[in-house]
Amino acid sequence: MHKKIRTVFLSLILPIIFIVLQSCEKEPNDLGFNYIPTDDTLGTIVLDSQTDSMQITSDNYRKYINTYLSEFNLIGKYQNYESKFFMKFTGDFGSYDSCSVLSADLYLSYNNYYFQDSLGHLSFNVYPLNDTITFSTATADNLPSTIIGTEILGTYSGVPVDSARIGIPFDTSIVRKWIWLASNSGYSFKNYGIALVPNSSSTSIKGFLPGIYVADNLKPTIRAIVEKNSDIDTIYIRNSENVSFNTVPESIMMNERFIIHSGISFRNVLKFDLSKLPFQVTINEAYLELTLDSSSSYIKNSNETRIAFSMITDSAEKKSDGSYYYTARTDTNKNIFYIRFQPIFQKWNLGINPNYGILVNYIYEYNGLDKYVFYSPDALDASKRPRLRIRYTPRN
16 A cells, blocks of 8 residues: 555656756756856857867977976987986095095996987997086076086997996096095085087987986996095995986977977967857867877877966966866877866956967976977868867857
């Protein structure tokens, strides 16, 4: 009996609940428009850059950056690319202020990172630095022309592979000066550091482990055999600062493409003509697709392939607000990157921020030399151009 009563009750009340809920869904208030889910297409309109002739422009440019935090000390040459790195050993090496240095070697651990030839030849010289630099802020465009000395302190030539640790016979006189200075701050010598500079015979750029992030046995190290008061000791100098400087002519920029390049670094500004978007609508979704030119790209750091997008707040300096949105890939086997950044377009549409465009750069652009080449808005093949879709809800 109770079962029959419950069945009748449910058959009467459920349709009423459904009608009430359906009615609420069809009549959102003004506040509700701001929170319409992105998958709710009720009453929305789509603006498509390809079908609605929305103009997109691209401005590819170089931005010199500091690489102090990089996983790689880069050294070598590849075609028009050149990388060198500076290093400064510091610390307390013990009480050896009057020692002599019988032999010294510089050791570097290869990090199995290369641009672009894994078996390419590497050849470089080591020179003293003539002046002080701030390793954590120095960039390739602000180095004094006379910063690198002329005395050769060591030379390497070979093909490092895998995780090789290479040893370079090193000048004993400068190591002795470092040791004496560490033991006596009044010693009349300045330790500015050293520069590792590639020779013309280099055919690849190789990445070595830096003095941070890694175990002591993998860090750049000076191994010195010293003698003091007839006692012979072996000391290891491991504390160091490192920074790489990577250069390439801007002639690598390509027609119908824009380049996002770590290490150099190349960035891009994308601007969107939103004149066809009504003012003060609710942006449900802003979705951009970018097509990668994989044959022109070089992506070695496959663990991190995200490109960062941020809203430009200073058009002259190309500075952004620091809030980043990141690309994903529809399929790792395909060359389509996509990004959703609805909040930026909403701010533009409501007049909260002026539309100066979007800054595009690699997520860790200080790290390595990975190069992403995307088809630009002027690509002859329209299907490969950046494609923006904006889905919005009118407010009236």
